[in-house]
Amino acid sequence: MFIVSFWAGFLIITFSMPAIADAADIGNCLLCHKYPGLSRVDEGGNFRLLYVNEDIFNKSVHAKVKCEGCHPDIQKIPHEPAKKVDCLTQCHIIEPSSEKKFSHKDVADFLAASVHAKLDPKGQSKKYPEDIPTCKNCHDNPLYRPLSFFKQVRPGISEAAIGRCRVCHKSDEFIYRFYNHVTTRLHKIRNPRNISEVCAKCHDDPEVVARHDLTTRAAFSYGESFHGKAAHFLDERIPDCLDCHVKPGESVHQMLSHTDPNSITHPNNKLNSCSNMDCHPRATPKLADYKTHAEFNLAQDPVQYYFQVFFITLTGGTLLPLMGLMFLDLIRRLFPNAALKRSKKING
Amino acid sequence: MDKLPEIKIKNGKKYFYKFTPIQRVQHITIAISVLVLVLTGMPLKFYDAFWAPYIYALFGGIKIAPVVHKIAGTVLMLLFCFHLIYVVYSIFTDLIIPLNRKGLLRVGTVLKSLLTHPIMPSFKDVRDIVDLLKYLLFLTNKRPAGDKFTWKEKFDYWAPFWGIVIMVSTGMIMWQKELATKLLPGDVINFALIAHSDEALLAALFLIIWHFYNVHFSTSVFPMGTVFITGYLPEHLMVEEHYEYYEKVMKAAGLEHEMLAPDGSAVNESKQAFEAAREESIADIPGVS
Numbered sequence: 318m319f320i321v322s323f324w325a326g327f328l329i330i331t332f333s334m335p336a337i338a339d340a341a342d343i344g345n346c347l348l349c350h351k352y353p354g355l356s357r358v359d360e361g362g363n364f365r366l367l368y369v370n371e372d373i374f375n376k377s378v379h380a381k382v383k384c385e386g387c388h389p390d391i392q393k394i395p396h397e398p399a400k401k402v403d404c405l406t407q408c409h410i411i412e413p414s415s416e417k418k419f420s421h422k423d424v425a426d427f428l429a430a431s432v433h434a435k436l437d438p439k440g441q442s443k444k445y446p447e448d449i450p451t452c453k454n455c456h457d458n459p460l461y462r463p464l465s466f467f468k469q470v471r472p473g474i475s476e477a478a479i480g481r482c483r484v485c486h487k488s489d490e491f492i493y494r495f496y497n498h499v500t501t502r503l504h505k506i507r508n509p510r511n512i513s514e515v516c517a518k519c520h521d522d523p524e525v526v527a528r529h530d531l532t533t534r535a536a537f538s539y540g541e542s543f544h545g546k547a548a549h550f551l552d553e554r555i556p557d558c559l560d561c562h563v564k565p566g567e568s569v570h571q572m573l574s575h576t577d578p579n580s581i582t583h584p585n586n587k588l589n590s591c592s593n594m595d596c597h598p599r600a601t602p603k604l605a606d607y608k609t610h611a612e613f614n615l616a617q618d619p620v621q622y623y624f625q626v627f628f629i630t631l632t633g634g635t636l637l638p639l640m641g642l643m644f645l646d647l648i649r650r651l652f653p654n655a656a657l658k659r660s661k662k663i664n665g
Numbered sequence: 666m667d668k669l670p671e672i673k674i675k676n677g678k679k680y681f682y683k684f685t686p687i688q689r690v691q692h693i694t695i696a697i698s699v700l701v702l703v704l705t706g707m708p709l710k711f712y713d714a715f716w717a718p719y720i721y722a723l724f725g726g727i728k729i730a731p732v733v734h735k736i737a738g739t740v741l742m743l744l745f746c747f748h749l750i751y752v753v754y755s756i757f758t759d760l761i762i763p764l765n766r767k768g769l770l771r772v773g774t775v776l777k778s779l780l781t782h783p784i785m786p787s788f789k790d791v792r793d794i795v796d797l798l799k800y801l802l803f804l805t806n807k808r809p810a811g812d813k814f815t816w817k818e819k820f821d822y823w824a825p826f827w828g829i830v831i832m833v834s835t836g837m838i839m840w841q842k843e844l845a846t847k848l849l850p851g852d853v854i855n856f857a858l859i860a861h862s863d864e865a866l867l868a869a870l871f872l873i874i875w876h877f878y879n880v881h882f883s884t885s886v887f888p889m890g891t892v893f894i895t896g897y898l899p900e901h902l903m904v905e906e907h908y909e910y911y912e913k914v915m916k917a918a919g920l921e922h923e924m925l926a927p928d929g930s931a932v933n934e935s936k937q938a939f940e941a942a943r944e945e946s947i948a949d950i951p952g953v954s
Binding site for chain 2: 540543546547549550551552555597599600601603604605606607608611613618621624625628629631632635636639640642643645646648649650652653654655656657
């Protein structure tokens with residue numbers, strides 16, 4: 318298996334390098350942005366690194382998008398400070414099924430109907446709208462993460478599959494990009510640990526949790542469960558935040574509040590989530606009542622908290638006296654015949 | 666099986682029979698299964714610790730280690746069931762049948778012999794603990810004279826006994842959560858997790874600190890007591906911890922004249938006379954005693 322993986326890895330490196338080395342840099346932006354030190358301090362006093370690593374960018378999901386696709390305000394070189402990227406820009410490539418220019422606008426619509434909308438259902442601005450996430454709060458420019466059914470050890474491009482693509486498709490650049498695009502989308506683009514880290518940015522912030530009357534530091538309490546711990550050890554099959562908070566088959570941007578009757582996390586629907594065929598098909602309604610986001614603290618559940626205190630007390634109450642005896646024993650062994658009161662009778 | 670001798674003499678040293686082969690097999694089984702359980706459980710409890718991924722990787726990481734944990738847990742559970750059968754069988758053969766032969770089989774006599782069994786906690790244990798404290802606090806040079814099983818050994822037996830009941834029941838609830846929640850509310854899994862995780866830490870620390878000190882690191886036994894393999898306790902440990910039982914066994918074997926003193930020294934008349942004389946001479950020196 319190791320040898321197979323080694324050669325597969327070797328082939329990937331050898332073949333993929335020239336295949337995806339052509340950049341979307343028609344405007345020759347890398348003339349300047351290829352230099353690792355390219356940076357400046359902006360008007361707000363923030364240090365901005367403006368370097369673009371071409372190798373990394375070419376392995377990302379946006380590799381085919383021209384620089385101007387996301388930065389349409391830049392028309393000439395050298396250019397003025399660029400505006401912030403708007404992900405809803407009708408930007409870059411033609412979406413093949415509709416043959417229209419592609420944009421992420423549908424995502425914005427999903428988001429506007431979700432628990433993460435800036436406006437409430439009545440169209441009023443929610444409290445603390447600045448806490449509501451926008452695209453870039455959760456997303457960066459992720460790298461392709463191709464899935465392979467042929468490779469057991471780790472995901473990656475399968476040369477066996479690529480070989481079948483080559484039967485009909487002649488351009489290796491196309492084959493690699495298409496393979497990457499499809500197989501990356503077939504599974505999670507981030508592993509469960511990364512997902513929980515993304516959500517943690519807001520949902521573990523005690524101030525955000527308090528401001529929005531949330532009941533738990535979500536990623537922290539997820540991390541205390543077996544799911545979270547398995548995710549911590551990089552298990553890919555374990556459910557992350559999105560698996561239980563979004564109906565299977567829907568966009569993760571359609572996340573609803575647990576108070577919404579349509580939400581998968583609503584008390585009436587939770588069981589459907591747990592009893593998913595891939596998870597706990599024999600789950601009972603009582604199992605779905607299990608407190609998945611247990612923090613074991615006084616504020617959240619006093620009974621669980623004192624139950625824990627009982628065990629901690631038992632541990633301390635058992636071990637400290639025994640360790641005291643051990644300590645005294647160690648000293649006593651240094652002076653075996655040093656009792657303060659010598660016994661009259663020897664051997665007595 | 667032939668009954669093994671109470672006292673075995675090898676290279677001029679005496680060894681005292683303590684654990685039967687079946688007890689030793691049970692001990693080795695529990696030792697190995699608990700070590701595996703601790704090593705595959707603690708990385709999950711302390712998932713953030715720097716050592717956690719390394720220990721976990723030793724057992725196959727997140728895909729395999731939980732399976733190893735369940736196998737070891739099953740071994741421990743089966744051992745516990747076996748032990749319960751063993752205990753009932755022993756009570757039957759060692760207590761009830763002899764009582765029946767004597768025609769003394771009554772609820773009262775059975776209860777009495779159960780409560781006075783060497784492994785049962787008794788008032789003597791309290792006395793021994795007080796005596797031990799006196800010894801440790803330099804109030805006397807005399808160690809408590811333990812019986813067949815000292816309070817430490819009874820603790821080592823009964824603490825895991827309760828521990829296994831907790832660990833196995835809560836472990837089974839979490840393993841068979843679908844089955845458990847047919848009857849019990851979902852919250853029980855939260856409580857099972859707390860109990861399993863915290864009791865595990867207590868048990869692991871108890872074993873590693875207390876039990877390992879007594880059987881590995883104490884200067885009397887370092888680097889390792891061998892009774893759990895051989896079944897025989899060397900004489901110096903018998904004298905140090907079980908003097909009362911030592912006297913009984915030596916007298917029963919007719920070896921009173923070879924008995925060592927509680928401090929481990931050989932007892933004979935000339936030595937006693939010498940020590941008595943030394944004691945007096947010290948008392949004569951002004952300012953001493």
